[in-house]
Amino acid sequence: MAKFASFGMLAAAATLAQATSLANMCTDTKAKATVPSTGLFPGIVTSVDVTANPVYNETVADEAYYPDATFDYCNVLLNFWLPAPEKFNNRWVSTGGFGFAINYETSMPGGFHVNFDDVFPLANGTSNLNALYMFGYQAHHEMSSIGKAFTRNSFDLDDSTKLYAYYQGCSEGGREGFSQVQRFPDEWDGAVIGAPALRYGQQQVYHLFPQVAEKTLNYTPPYCELEKIVSLTISACDVLDGKADGVIGRSDLCKLHFDFNPTVGEEYHCSSSEVPPNRAAQ
Ligand SMILES: [Ca+2]
Structure with missing residues (x-):
């Protein structure tokens, strides 16, 4: 050509x-x-x-x-x-x-x-x-x-x-x-x-980590529980980037300052359709 x-x-x-x-x-x-x-x-x-x-x-x-x-x-x-x-x-x-x-x-x-x-x-x-x-x-x-x-x-x-x-x-x-x-x-x-x-390199490990943790702990949280965790994390870290806009712009500061221990035991609510059958029966 x-x-x-x-x-x-x-x-x-x-x-x-x-x-x-x-x-x-x-x-x-x-x-x-x-x-x-x-x-x-x-x-x-x-x-x-x-x-x-x-x-x-x-x-x-x-x-x-x-x-x-x-x-x-x-x-x-x-x-x-x-x-x-x-x-x-x-x-x-x-x-x-x-x-x-x-x-x-x-x-x-x-x-x-x-x-x-x-x-x-x-x-x-x-x-x-x-x-x-x-x-x-x-x-x-x-x-x-x-x-x-x-x-x-x-x-x-x-x-x-x-x-x-x-x-x-x-x-x-x-x-x-x-x-x-x-x-x-x-x-x-x-x-x-x-x-x-x-x-x-890091990204693929991050993709795998939740599944490995769930398998190791033999516990798969329902979506509503994950939503509660996300909500608490945003509440704690939103303002660390200087603007309360519902967005975590400084995940580095969030990792440094967010103490998740006090969130253990926080109540959350799931509809019956959100809870896997094996969890609802427990
Ligand atoms: Ca923000």
């Missing part, structure tokens, strides 16, 4: 008229002509890889991180989505994934499902370092860098027009968000990052 020459792209882009509709904008020719050739990632983008077709009346509903909506879009191979020109508000958003996937369709319709543990390690048992770095931070950096340049070209933004850029992700997507804002802060105007899955 031939690399896409920057001279050819610039010459072709200069001849393109301002797109006035999704059908006019969303063609193979336009997509090939507007793929950025910034020199950032030589060899990754080739002209033969790029295709585009308009999709109308796409409907999404009941997704966890995307509002119910019906919309038109330009489907560009490379998984960059472009809105119809009349709906474009000079905004770019990168979305994260879940589990071991760096992107996922519940984050943005059209995402994909390849998981890191599908490709790591290699078949011969050695480390797939390229996949590791891609998973860690590089793939998202390339996606946003190429995607933002592609967006600017596609909507004919001149150098004085700002393209606002945002990141959104939770869990593994939250970890990816931290990987981007820490390494490439100038790329973003804002980021919504939830529950980042940071510090894998």
Whole structure:
């Protein structure tokens, strides 16, 4: 496959008229002509890889991180989505994934499902370092860098027009968000990052600890009991971060100052449906 020459792209882009509709904008020719050739990632983008077709009346509903909506879009191979020109508000958003996937369709319709543990390690048992770095931070950096340049070209933004850029992700997507804002802060105007899955070594132990403790103690607390524990913990630690807002912002101070011993014996109430049968019979 031939690399896409920057001279050819610039010459072709200069001849393109301002797109006035999704059908006019969303063609193979336009997509090939507007793929950025910034020199950032030589060899990754080739002209033969790029295709585009308009999709109308796409409907999404009941997704966890995307509002119910019906919309038109330009489907560009490379998984960059472009809105119809009349709906474009000079905004770019990168979305994260879940589990071991760096992107996922519940984050943005059209995402994909390849998981890191599908490709790591290699078949011969050695480390797939390229996949590791891609998973860690590089793939998202390339996606946003190429995607933002592609967006600017596609909507004919001149150098004085700002393209606002945002990141959104939770869990593994939250970890990816931290990987981007820490390494490439100038790329973003804002980021919504939830529950980042940071510090894998400790995190997996934390996931296991409750089950190990319950098995060891031979006691599984009902949900209502856990709710009481959470409520008492919030009451004790909320203000330690300087603001009584129902959120514990300084878990470190909570661990230092919260004496849970006086909470032993506190009453709590469960509905009959919340108590497991083996507990209700005792
Ligand atoms: Ca607080």
